[in-house]
Structures are given as C-alpha cells and as structure tokens.
Amino acid sequence: MSLDAATVRRIAKLARIRVDDAEVETLQGELNAILGYVEQLAEVNVEGIEPLSGGAQMALRARADVVTDGGIAEKVLANAPDRAGEFFAVPKVVE
Amino acid sequence: MSIFDLTIAGAAKALAAKDISSVELVTAYNGAVEALNPRLNAYITVTAELALAQARAADARIAAGEATPLTGIPLAMKDLFCTEGVRTTAASKILEPFIPQYESTVSGKLKAAGAVMLGKANLDEFAMGSSNITSGYGPVENPWKRAGSDAKLVPGGSSGGSAAAVAARIALGATGTDTGGSIRQPAAFTGLAGIKPTYGRCSRYGIIAFASSLDQAGPMARNVEDCALLLQAMAGFDEKDSTSAEREVPDFSAAVQRGVKGLRIGIPAEYRMDGTNPEIVALWEKGIEWLKAEGAEIIDISLPHTKYGLAVYYIVAPAEASSNLARYDGVRFGARVDGVDLIDMYERTRAAGFGPEVKRRIMIGTYVLSHGYYDAYYLKAQKVRNLILRDFTDAFAKVDAILTPTAPSAAFGLGEKMDDPVTMYLNDVFTVPASLAGVPAMSVPAGLSAEGLPLGLQVIGRHFDEETVFAVSAAIERAAGFTALPEVRAK
Structure with missing residues (x-):
C-alpha cells in the first residue's frame, strides 16, 4: 500500500499539522518507506491470537471514586500561552 | 586519585566517612559541567545554583545521620521528567517555555533520597530517536572518539545527553527512559551500564509520555552497582500511575553480589542476523564463555518472532505517540503560533x-489508527506483539536470563545513517523485543571495537526479576574488566 500526495495531506489535516507542498513530497517518500518496512507483518499468522495492548502483566486497578485533588487553578493556568481570568483563551471559534 | 574517579558507591562511602562533603563534590561537578557542556551539549538546562543548595542540605542531612x-x-535528570519549577522541554521547541508545577514521581523519589540535580539532560525530541540528532536544542557529542580520528560521534538515543554526561564525568549518574532501547543503546555507545526495568517497576507519573505501553524509567551509571543504587530509589508502587506495579522492591545491591553459578542463560538463535558486525558477534561469544566460566549453564533458545519486533514497534509506538502528542495544541501549555481561527492556530503551532x-x-x-487501516496495521501489530511476548x-x-548484543554497531558519526528513517530505526533491532514484552533488560559495557569504541552486551530477564539481570550483568562486568575511558572527560 502506497500513500499518494492527497492522502499525505489528509493525514496531516487529521494530525493538525500544517504542511506545505514541498514537505508533502518529502513526507510521502519517508512515510512510504516506513509503511513498506512494516508490510512484512502481513506474512505472520495471527489466527486465534489476542491483541496485546499493554506492557503491564496485570489488570488495571480502580481507585476509590472520590475527589483527591483540586483548588489549584493557578497552577493549572501557570503555563497557559493566553488566559482570560480563570480560563484558557483561544481565538474566536463562533462568529 | 581525582574526585571524578569516584563512583556513586565510592562517593557515598567518602561522604559518610566525611572525607569529602557534598558541597565539594557538587562544586567540582558544577565546574566540570561549565567547562565541558558548551562542547558536549549534554544538558539543555544547567541548574548549578539549585545543585549547590541541594548539596548544602545534603551535608546537613549527612551530619544528622539521616x-x-x-x-x-x-x-543528571533526563529532560523528559517534569521537575517542579525547573523548565522541562522534552527537547522540543513546543515545550520551550514550559515550567512544570509538579514533580514526576521518579525525580521526586530521587530528591527525597537527597540526590542533587545538576541539570536537565538533552535527548531526542520527545525521546524519538537513536542518536540525539532530533533534539530541538542541538545534537549531543559522544565523549568517545574513534582511534586516530576527531570526527564527532553520536552518543545514541534517546537518553544521549544522560549517557554523554555520565561518560564524560559531568554527572555521577543519570536518569533515562527507555521505550525501544533509549537507555540501553546509548549506554552501549558510551561505555556505561544502564537498565530498563520491568514495565510497571518505576512510575511513569510526570514523565512526558511518548508511547505509554512501552515507556519505562531507569538509571544509567558507570557500573552495575551504581545502577542498582539508583534503581532502588527510583522504583516502587505509585497510585498516580495506573500501570504501576503494586510489588515490593527487592534489594538490588544484594542481587549484584549473587553470582551466576547454576543459572541457565539462553542464547537466542534469531539475534544472529545476517550482516551483523563480526566484532559484535565475537564479543557475544566472549560473553557466553565468561558466563560459562562463572558456572552458568548455556542453553540455545529460539525467539522466533524477533525479526518482526521493529515492524511492530514502528506501528505501536507512533500510534500511541500520535494520541499522546495531541495535547500540544498551543492552548494549555507550551508555545503557540497565532492563526486566523482555532484550527489554523493548532496547525501552525504544531x-x-x-x-x-x-x-x-x-x-x-x-x-495506522485511521478508519479503514486500524485492523490492517494497529490490530495486526498488537497481535504480533502478543506472539513476541x-x-x-x-x-x-x-532459562533464567537471556544474553544478546545491545546494538548492531558501535557509536556512529553525526550525519551517518541519515539516508532514510528505516536505516536509523535498525539501531533498535536487539532492544525493541524486550520493550514490547515489558521484560527488564540491561546493557553492560563488555569491550572495545577495533576502532576503540565501547560495545555492550544485553541481559534480559523475566518480568520483575531485575535481580537476576543485575547478577548476570555484574558477572559480565567482572569478567570484562572494562576500564577504558573516553577522550573527553573531567579529570
């Protein structure tokens, strides 16, 4: 399976990364090289094999459903590129 | 003997005996950082004043007998661990202005143990790389040189700044993280010991996430004993990480002393790949002989899906990364580039x-996660991952442990292996399978290449059996008697 330029643009859009036309060509070659390499997995027989999602050899723990934190708005906002009072500020979304 | 010849264990003894003070030790190291870091670029942020304040507190604590x-x-603290009040970049420009308001569990445990932080060590951007050349803050120079050549070599990656700092003696030890080999390969490239513990042994809380099902913190140091001391302090259950293992932390230093008599050591046939450097194969043979001589039993084994490890890794790790890195959007933290609307701002920022x-x-x-391709790539990779486990x-x-080479070559030159991404990825061929399975693995320096560069052997153990890994690694270390030092170092 080989990616065309339109697909590279679509992936970039999904990934929210702006790419210019010159980059599309480079990325197309590089992404196709990686996909070409991983293609070899097609030859592995995985019939009846469950997918392994994690590295932990255990079930996930559940903690008590209680509030354990809070009241740290200033810390949460300390690294905001832009803020308005106790809110993160972004460009206008609705006209 | 210079103060820089002391190991962690040696320095701890000297501090306890009041032969030296922490202020003396840290002042010497701060000076060495100032002298060598402009060249090596091992640290992104140097915290000399903080280090001195911590040294004073340490001296008081030692005097109090605590x-x-x-x-x-x-x-040195890899700049992937969030440190409260100290800029943490993950070597990415997108986090250039980021000052964490909280401390990662692992760095917090080291702090609580009284360790001193000299600075935040350079790495590949978001820990994605095997050479440190992807850092947004410039590449790191390996303090080692090929004999008769001044060419700059890479320290490996992603924990390359940590590796270069310890090798050049501008840190006594360092933290690293390992997702597919990021502790073990740089340790091998710089003549250090480094262990990736079992997935779940160290908390991931506060470590900037790359691939969450693979990321593990671990120590890098001059020898196996020092790694055991560091891991002892770094490891342990943490309720802030849902994949943290609720298990007792064993006495790793005791395990270092155990010996290998009667242990069964597996030698996997599939790690003899076509075209592997004959020097690497010869070193591996030596390692086998050393362990045999120490009383271990050598057993040929098969890990049949080894050759698919990299392909699985280069689907699973990017899939998790694409999800983890979605948070860098210019809204809550990090750098922002303005745009005409919200989407435009996201795209320009990223x-x-x-x-x-x-x-x-x-x-x-x-x-690989997108509609129509998920089953063919991601689900398939997860199934093959299960076969590797x-x-x-x-x-x-x-067998009780497995012995392999750590990397397919010695350190390479800055600018080499840059033809395409896949060539660079092949560096991790021997380290990735243990990451995918979540088992502990350690690299230990075992010899020099014909060009005079360090080479490492890798010891892989069962889940949560770092003790055997330490015992086998220490046996190799004793037999190898590796004493070579890099050209660039504090003296």
Missing part, C-alpha cells in the same frame, strides 16, 4: 513546534 546512599550525589522526526511519527500513528514466556520456562 543519609541514604544517594544523599549528596550529583545526577508545524512550528515539532521537528521532522516527531511529525513523521505522529503522521504514521495517525494513519509468548516467545519470551516460552524461553523463560527453560
């Missing part, structure tokens, strides 16, 4: 903030 083996010991390797991996991850489970029914 010291741990790490009290007053100067360390285009400017991420380097080429990070963009590639986010895009591969986005693709099964390979190890089957092998560990017959």
